[in-house]
Amino acid sequence: MSRSGPDGATQEPTGAGRPRAGRRRGVSMADVARLAGVSAQTVSRVSTGHPGVVDSTREQVLAAMRQLGYRPNSAARALKYGEFRTIGVILFTLSSTGNSRTLEAIATHAADAGYVITLIPVGAPTQDRLLGAFTRLGELAVDAVIVIMEVHLLDAATVAVPPGVHVVVVDSDAGDRYRVVDTDQADGARQAVHHLLDLGHRTVWHVAGPRESFAAQRRALAWRTMLQERGRPTPQVRRGDWSAESGYRAGLDLAGDPDCTAVFVANDQMALGVLRALHDRGRSVPRDVSVVGFDDIADAGAFIPPLTTVHQDFAEVGRRCVEAVLRQVRTGVPETGTTLVSTRLVVRESTAPPPGG
Template sequence: MADVAALAGVSGQTVSRVANNRSNVDATTRARVRAAMRELGYRPNGAARALRNGEFRGIGVIVFELSTFGTTRVLDEIATAATGRGYAVNLMPVLDINQRAVNDAFTRLSAQAVDGVIILIEAYLLDEAGVQLPHGLPVVIVDSSAHYDYPVVDTDQFDGARQAVVHLLELGHRTVHHVGGPRTSYPAAHRRRGWEQTLLAAGRELPEIHFGDWTAQSGYEAGCLLAADPSVTAVFAANDQMALGVLRALHEHQREVPAQVSVVGFDDMEESAHFWPPLTTIRQSFADLGRHSVESLLTILAAGEPQPIAVPTELVVRSSTAPPG
């Protein structure tokens, strides 16, 4: 900074004002200082600025399942929203959900100087293992339990499942079979509950659930069992990838979709419009989920009190559903 000041012919305090984008420097002087910075290769010390201002401009994200479609999309949107607000994102994968792993993740994020943490861990184990979140950092939880005293941002999973089931019942199907997500997943549990309660409220038979693991392979395996049952005319899969596996299984068993069996997914991933037949599904806004999680955390950092947010879902009707044949 002293070298920049000497080259530009100004005081060190003026260089500091320019480096921190203060307004009390005239345009000519600012341009001369910036030119000196470029010539000398000077960059402001972000760590020193953070210590001085008490703000690191960093957001930590703790995540459990990096490979799932929903997680990768939400991470992408969190990064986009954070960058747009001038924050860097530090990603901290957790390989196993237990107290030590979560504590280690918080400790490492604290060492990397973040202002707050977004937790993207969908598993029940966050509660069932008795995991307590360490104090000292502002926290927002995405797609998980509301059992913590932190803001929760989630898709309205229950209503999305309700829309899927209502659509199939209104087409005339007597009941709806369900290919569920993992038993340990909060989103899967909410979708399963929406499916179950909607059928019960309509006075319909509640079929046995076939559990998958979000993959097309697990959907295919469940689909083979469903295809072998001639009474099955409607299937709601908890995500589009499992719905893809169900479609393949029905095709291999000569069960025409939608003439004999209707199929609905959840997510509205980009490829779903190009399945054969194009998939009727529940659209959830990953952009809104990522944006709201970042905005909730920034609200906490500004000493505000964000409220829990349920991002609405939307039924997208395509060619994989029809009245029963």
């Protein structure tokens, strides 16, 4: 059998009126040009808004476009221009509020600049998967990439970034290799600790995020540094995995320590768990123990009691990411260095002076 078609069956004659699944070969400039009685180039000029087309002609062309339902083929444009007007976003998970909201801001601001976002999900945070994502990236139609993740892993992947594709990273210490945009974790943590010490607490306990997280590292470091600067003892760190469940375990542990009157928890979800643990152990918040979180998630104000926490401006992080990445695309010059977005402490009802303080 002459294997002319993929399945050896009779190949359809493309001219016949079969609906051709998938192929939607739409209206092209040539079709519009024919109807309007002009050349395809004139249609192109109208379509791109170039000057040098007389009004009457322009009107004719626009009418023809409307009549045929013409829409420019972005693949052809991309081919011609050598750019896709697309930004890839590599991320591990959307389950964290921060990632979702950053992504949303990125998408919005990219859209404003005429760019669209392509999502490149990386199943699990392993080197393999990440390299796979970067490899796939090579075949993807993107002009630039924003990476949202914990970035020890980025090292090995460095080589894999296709040449000419610009990179911005969120939540990383890769500022020596890429442009990094991040919340000012250290300052946020300092505000939290400062607030608790100012209320009169002798020192502040800490429930940290996972060891691999740079955000967690920096929050913990700032907490420790601040206590040392003020000459306060630094209690042993409890460590969670960002989940409320892990916060609950840490909270049970802390509840057993009568000295503990103030806790800085590295995120709101774990803080929720801490609150429940303290509640379960009969320790009143804020009367017996004060708790400060980090993130200011939407629900923080509805916790029992409403949580004092460090507000992160994810929208601003997203905005800066897009700004930086498009700047690189425009100039063609890769950037390095870190851009910090400031935080602010939102004081609610989970903090108070220490008992008898």
